[in-house]
Amino acid sequence: MADDLILVEEAIEKIISKAKEFKLDFYDMYFEICPADIIYTFGAYGMPTRFSHWTFGKAYHKMKTQYDYNLSRIYEMVINSDPCYAFLLEGNSLVQNKMVIAHVLGHCDFFKNNARFKHTSRYMVESMSSSAERIRSYEFKYGRDQVESFLDSVISLQEHIDPNHYIKKEKKQVKTQKKNCSGGCGKCVIKEMQQKDSPYDDLWSLEKNDNESCSGKCKREQNVKKFPEKPEKDMLLFLLHNAKELDDWQRDIISIIRDEMLYFWPQMETKIMNEGWASYWHTRIMREIDLDEAEAIEYAKMNAGVLAHSRVSLNPYYLGLKIFEDIEKRWDSPGEEEKEKYGRPGGQGKQKIFEVRATENDQSFLRNYLTKELVEELDLYLFRRIGYDWKITDKNWEDVRDGLVNNLTNCSFPYIVVEDGDYNKQGELYLKHCYEGVELDVYYMEKTFPHLFRIWGRPVHLETVLDNKAVLHSYNGDKHSRKYM
Amino acid sequence: MSGTKYTVSRDDWTLHRKGEIDRQRHREKVREAIKKNLADIVSEESIIMSDGQNIIKVPVRSLDEYHFRFNFKKQKHAGQGNGKSKVGDVLGSDPQGAKQGKEKGGAGEEPGNDYYEADITIDELAEMIFEDLGLPNLDPKKKPELSSDSVEFKDIRKKGISSNIDRKRTLYEALKRNALSGKPGLRSITQEDLRYKTWDMTVKYESSAVVLAMMDTSGSMGPFEKYIARSFFFWMVRFLRTKYQNVQILFLAHHALAHETSEEEFFTKGNSGGTKCSSVYELALKVIQERYSPADYNIYAFHFSDGDNLSSDNEKCVRLVQEMLKVCNMVGYGEIEGPYYYTSTLRTAFNKINNPEFVTVSIRDKSGVYPALKKFFKQSS
Numbered sequence: 001m002a003d004d005l006i007l008v009e010e011a012i013e014k015i016i017s018k019a020k021e022f023k024l025d026f027y028d029m030y031f032e033i034c035p036a037d038i039i040y041t042f043g044a045y046g047m048p049t050r051f052s053h054w055t056f057g058k059a060y061h062k063m064k065t066q067y068d069y070n071l072s073r074i075y076e077m078v079i080n081s082d083p084c085y086a087f088l089l090e091g092n093s094l095v096q097n098k099m100v101i102a103h104v105l106g107h108c109d110f111f112k113n114n115a116r117f118k119h120t121s122r123y124m125v126e127s128m129s130s131s132a133e134r135i136r137s138y139e140f141k142y143g144r145d146q147v148e149s150f151l152d153s154v155i156s157l158q159e160h161i162d163p164n165h166y167i168k169k170e171k172k173q174v175k176t177q178k179k180n181c182s183g184g185c186g187k188c189v190i191k192e193m194q195q196k197d198s199p200y201d202d203l204w205s206l207e208k209n210d211n212e213s214c215s216g217k218c219k220r221e222q223n224v225k226k227f228p229e230k231p232e233k234d235m236l237l238f239l240l241h242n243a244k245e246l247d248d249w250q251r252d253i254i255s256i257i258r259d260e261m262l263y264f265w266p267q268m269e270t271k272i273m274n275e276g277w278a279s280y281w282h283t284r285i286m287r288e289i290d291l292d293e294a295e296a297i298e299y300a301k302m303n304a305g306v307l308a309h310s311r312v313s314l315n316p317y318y319l320g321l322k323i324f325e326d327i328e329k330r331w332d333s334p335g336e337e338e339k340e341k342y343g344r345p346g347g348q349g350k351q352k353i354f355e356v357r358a359t360e361n362d363q364s365f366l367r368n369y370l371t372k373e374l375v376e377e378l379d380l381y382l383f384r385r386i387g388y389d390w391k392i393t394d395k396n397w398e399d400v401r402d403g404l405v406n407n408l409t410n411c412s413f414p415y416i417v418v419e420d421g422d423y424n425k426q427g428e429l430y431l432k433h434c435y436e437g438v439e440l441d442v443y444y445m446e447k448t449f450p451h452l453f454r455i456w457g458r459p460v461h462l463e464t465v466l467d468n469k470a471v472l473h474s475y476n477g478d479k480h481s482r483k484y485m
Numbered sequence: 486m487s488g489t490k491y492t493v494s495r496d497d498w499t500l501h502r503k504g505e506i507d508r509q510r511h512r513e514k515v516r517e518a519i520k521k522n523l524a525d526i527v528s529e530e531s532i533i534m535s536d537g538q539n540i541i542k543v544p545v546r547s548l549d550e551y552h553f554r555f556n557f558k559k560q561k562h563a564g565q566g567n568g569k570s571k572v573g574d575v576l577g578s579d580p581q582g583a584k585q586g587k588e589k590g591g592a593g594e595e596p597g598n599d600y601y602e603a604d605i606t607i608d609e610l611a612e613m614i615f616e617d618l619g620l621p622n623l624d625p626k627k628k629p630e631l632s633s634d635s636v637e638f639k640d641i642r643k644k645g646i647s648s649n650i651d652r653k654r655t656l657y658e659a660l661k662r663n664a665l666s667g668k669p670g671l672r673s674i675t676q677e678d679l680r681y682k683t684w685d686m687t688v689k690y691e692s693s694a695v696v697l698a699m700m701d702t703s704g705s706m707g708p709f710e711k712y713i714a715r716s717f718f719f720w721m722v723r724f725l726r727t728k729y730q731n732v733q734i735l736f737l738a739h740h741a742l743a744h745e746t747s748e749e750e751f752f753t754k755g756n757s758g759g760t761k762c763s764s765v766y767e768l769a770l771k772v773i774q775e776r777y778s779p780a781d782y783n784i785y786a787f788h789f790s791d792g793d794n795l796s797s798d799n800e801k802c803v804r805l806v807q808e809m810l811k812v813c814n815m816v817g818y819g820e821i822e823g824p825y826y827y828t829s830t831l832r833t834a835f836n837k838i839n840n841p842e843f844v845t846v847s848i849r850d851k852s853g854v855y856p857a858l859k860k861f862f863k864q865s866s
Contacts, residue, residue: 009493016489029491034498041504054514055550057507064504083490090495156552309565311576319565379566383576385558392574393561404563414553439556447551462553 008033008088011098018285019105023354026108027122028083031101035090040064042077042087046264049129051256052136053151076100080111080267082122095295096302102285106278113358114273116266119166124263131256138249150250153451154257159413160235161258163265231417231432236261238418244427245457254455268411272362276320279306280353283321312383312390314404322378323369328353363408370404372397380404406436414440419463429456433464440464442473449475511548515603518545520613527614527858528716528851541610542602607723614855615724618862620694620732622814622842623783638682645681654680694783694814695733696725697772699765701790702756703740710821714789715752716854717819721787722748724862735772739765741795745772762794762831766805770812779812787817787861792830799834810840817861818845 012031019026042048044060063074075096079085086104088097111117121127139147232238236258240251267274286299309315330338332349339346360368374380375397382394382403394400409415420430429452433440445462452460452475459476463485470485519526526543564576641651656671658678663669698721700714725732736751737743743764746754769786777784786809794802809816820832835845846857 005493005495012491012493016491020489026489028489031491031493033493033495037504038498038501041501044504052503052507052510054507054511057504057509057511058548058550060504061508061511064508156550159552311566311570312562312564314563314565379568379570381564381566381570381572382561383564384561385579388579390576390578392564392566392570392572392576395570395572400563403561407561407563412555414555416553433553438560441554441556444549444551444554447549448553451551 005033007094008097008101011094012101014289015098015101015105015285018288019102019109019281022281022284023350024105024109024281026084026105026112027081029105029108030083030085031088031104032085033088033090036067037064039074039077039087039089040067043074046260047079047125047128048085049125049132050260051128051132051151053148053155055152055155076104078104078107078111079125080117080120080122080263081125082112084108084111085125093298095291095298098289098291099282099286099299099302102282103278105285106281107274109281110270110274110277110357114266114270114361115359116270116361120263120266121259124260128260131260134252135256138253142249147249147253150253150454151257153454154236154254156448156451157235157239157455158257158261159411160233160416161237161261161265162232162234163262163269165234165237165262227421228418231419233415233417234258235416235418235431238421239455242421243456246455250455265411266361269361269363269408270365272314272316272320272323273357273360273365274320275316276322276324277357279317279321280324314380319378320365322374323365324353324356326371326374327356327369363405366401366408367405370401375400409436416462423461424459426458428459428461431460431462433462435465439466442466445473446475446480449473449480450477453477514548515545515605516613518548519543519603519605519610523614524852524855526610527720527855528713540604540606543605543610545603548603611720611723611727614720614858615727617864618724618858619728619864620725620783620785620814621861621863623694624814636684636686638684640683640685641680642683643680645683649682651680651682693731693733693781694729694785695735695777696721697735697737697769697784697786698722698751699737699739699743699769699786699788700751701740701760701762701765701788702738702754703760703793704757705760705793706791706821710791711755713821713848713851713854714819716851717789717848717857718787719752720854720858721861724858737765737768737772739768743768760790760794761798762788762790763798763801763805766802766809770805770808773809773812784813785815785817786813787819789819789821790831791822792820792832794831799831802831803834803837806835806838806843807840810838810842813842815842815844815861818843819848819857819861820845821848 008031012029016029038048040063041060043063045056050056075089075092077087084104086101086108088100092100111120135147135151228238236254240254240258246254283303286303291299307315307318307321309318328349330349331344331352332347334342334344334346338344356365356369380395380397380400381392382400383390383392385391386393394403415434415436416431417434418429419432421427423430445464449460449462459474461472461474463470463472465471472483472485474481474483522545529541529543566574638649641654655674655678658680659674660669660671662675662678663672698718700711700718702711706714722734725734734748736746736748738746738751738754738756739760739762740756740758741761741764745768765788773779773784806816806818818832818835820830832845832847835843844861846853846860848854848857
């Protein structure tokens with residue numbers, strides 16, 4: 001046992017220095033060797049320290065069953081943290097471990113350097129652990145069933161966050177319309193000036209009679225203010241701030257789930273790149289470290305397994321790897337056209353892939369670098385359901401690329417915004433699905449409404465498109481209704 | 486040296502049980518969901534036709550994790566071929582397609598194949614179904630042949646399994662020991678003080694019982710009607726055999742004529758021809774008279790039919806049922822409402838009978854089987 005560890009340590013040492021030669025840049029590494037159960041637990045939860053919930057138990061059960069029946073096997077689990085935690089499966093052979101270690105370093109380099117991860121907390125292991133602790137304490141205090149069912153509700157809406165919330169929004173402007181106030185009301189003018197941003201803003205609050213402005217004569221439209229002012233993508237944040245009847249513990253749970261989703265989001269939107277990058281590097285590194293014949297064969301087998309593809313889905317490891325290799329090739333030895341048109345001198349392959357890994361996400365990665373040649377070489381296609389059959393419908397490379405890119409929009413979740421938090425002037429919630437050609441699953445929608453209702457506490461509505469007609473689905477806590485608009 | 490620090494370790498994870506605990510919770514929820522849907526599950530074809538298969542798959546919709554999502558079937562997906570794919574190639578077909586015609590109603594938006602399927606053994610399912618079922622009006626005075634097992638904690642011993650520690654007695658022993666040694670009060674508890682409860686299996690004798698399963702197998706009983714009747718009897722038989730050890734079950738099938746059949750025949754063979762329900766009641770009365778004295782046996786009779794009886798025969802049936810009520814603890818009649826509308830069914834004729842020991846149910850669809858079981862086997866408390 002101790003010997004194993006020493007061998008693994010030696011391998012790590014060697015692979016890390018190889019990776020450094022290749023200019024990979026990662027955090028300090030913390031490797032932990034653990035049994036399959038534990039890896040599957042982490043896989044199901046996304047993080048060893050995350051809170052408890054039956055849905056994770058369900059995922060765990062599924063993964064474990066597949067493992068027990070030898071249907072699939074994960075070899076590793078890496079966590080975006082500093083130091084970087086990586087878990088190796090107990091019982092992996094030394095070659096398997098070598099490949100996994102090399103792969104893991106690729107992930108860690110990606111976590112550290114890709115722009116989408118810039119704002120993720122590197123201390124999530126600890127903060128998830130403390131969130132889990134709080135949720136447990138709520139269970140003690142308010143009862144397991146109550147906390148569990150509230151979690152059910154929040155989890156059902158967890159994709160509806162705004163991953164771009166770190167990008168600065170335009171300055172808020174309170175809309176004050178000039179209607180009805182023909183300028184005669186001096187106080188209104190003052191108030192309006194007050195709302196302009198200037199270095200002297202604070203002076204205006206010296207004005208004592210603030211509340212008395214517009215005492216009737218000036219009928220400035222009061223209700224013109226929309227709520228929210230602009231459609232709000234971050235539904236969880238909106239609920240957190242505006243749902244009226246939530247207790248503090250419930251708001252805390254919403255904010256916990258939201259933080260965790262913000263943390264996981266970059267991983268979801270760079271899946272192809274991240275796996276491709278890690279695969280690219282484990283391939284490179286394994287090529288450079290000495291393997292004996294038996295090891296080489298075992299490695300080749302395992303690598304083929306990782307890169308295998310299926311007719312009805314894409315393997316992110318394979319697709320990502322192929323694109324990175326293609327970029328490298330094209331920037332190392334550009335064709336005539338590329339040389340002329342883009343002024344590519346050649347020999348820039350490595351530099352280019354490092355740049356790509358730092359700046360793109362899956363959508364832009366595919367849009368910018370999935371070429372006609374690659375689509376044809378990989379035999380990619382689009383398929384859909386016709387009658388009861390699933391048929392290939394398109395092989396045109398641009399359609400395939402665009403189809404892929406479109407499917408990845410918003411991490412493949414419907415884009416839904418909060419349009420009005422005071423609909424019907426009754427505090428009802430009006431959501432709008434930004435329809436882009438694919439309908440929602442109505443059955444699921446109707447089953448999700450009660451969750452939303454439980455959080456919002458008042459009737460909820462969702463505008464979407466069915467059969468090319470705008471339709472408004474509503475739920476009043478008791479019944480569903482649907483009307484075409 | 487690389488400059489990057491690393492550690493590698495192997496910890497003891499045996500206490501890390503979170504996955505297992507949440508998995509357990511999920512399982513509990515699956516059980517709850519199954520319980521809530523027993524009415525639908527009881528008549529699942531896969532169970533009735535399972536032929537002794539031990540683990541069955543039960544659809545559990547309520548455990549889906551609902552969220553706003555796209556309609557999978559209306560989306561374009563991407564895939565990867567082996568280099569030879571062409572537009573128009575079929576990658577797969579939905580098995581739902583063939584079935585759709587058979588299922589009445591409910592089609593449309595339901596995605597059909599993506600609900601969670603729970604694995605459950607028939608025994609577990611049976612336990613849930615039978616939880617509060619029992620043979621009603623059991624008369625204990627009759628010949629005690631019918632036995633059921635029960636567990637009773639009867640004895641106290643010095644050795645045993647720790648979950649069975651008798652706390653009170655253990656404390657008492659400790660007090661006693663301390664008092665004897667001259668230092669009264671409770672100090673430590675020693676191995677010597679431990680007392681365990683142990684149990685005995687006792688056989689509880691109940692009265693003997695015989696159950697007559699009677700089914701209409703005439704031509705008007707279509708596949709659906711037969712399926713419903715058989716679902717009912719399937720669970721009834723299973724229930725009686727699980728809960729009672731010596732209950733006797735007789736199978737009587739009839740069209741215009743009635744005859745006693747083997748259990749296998751009863752569940753598999755179809756018949757045709759006209760209907761005379763009185764024939765089966767006559768046979769039942771004969772069997773009772775010849776083989777099961779009402780003085781010694783609790784007698785139950787359950788008859789399933791679509792109610793489409795020869796109308797001249799209905800009066801006779803009423804009379805015979807009244808006859809049977811004199812010797813039976815209970816007579817049950819289940820009518821499966823077929824797609825046709827009959828002006829006069831057997832049940833209408835039975836409305837005249839006003840006796841609490843005569844119980845009737847109507848079953849319109851598959852979900853009616855479970856309520857029928859519950860109505861017929863209501864535990865008399």
